[in-house]
Amino acid sequence: MANKEEVDRIWKLSEKSRMNISLPKDLANWLDTNASENWRLDKGARSKEVTRILLDAKRRSEEEL
Numbered sequence: 001m002a003n004k005e006e007v008d009r010i011w012k013l014s015e016k017s018r019m020n021i022s023l024p025k026d027l028a029n030w031l032d033t034n035a036s037e038n039w040r041l042d043k044g045a046r047s048k049e050v051t052r053i054l055l056d057a058k059r060r061s062e063e064e065l
Helices: 004-014 025-034 037-041 043-064
Strands: none
Touching (some): 004 043
16 A cells, blocks of 8 residues: 555655546546545545555556566
């Protein structure tokens, strides 16, 4: 699992050059459905949590190779 420091580091590095990414519709809907009330109110916290989820997914896919 991606740790908080790694997510914060990536967040800070990308803050000035924020990229928009496309997610499959079902994944975007899952994130919206499972977002806590704080996520919905705080877009920064939501973006950090999505970064953590994507880092975990990347790490798992690399381990499977």
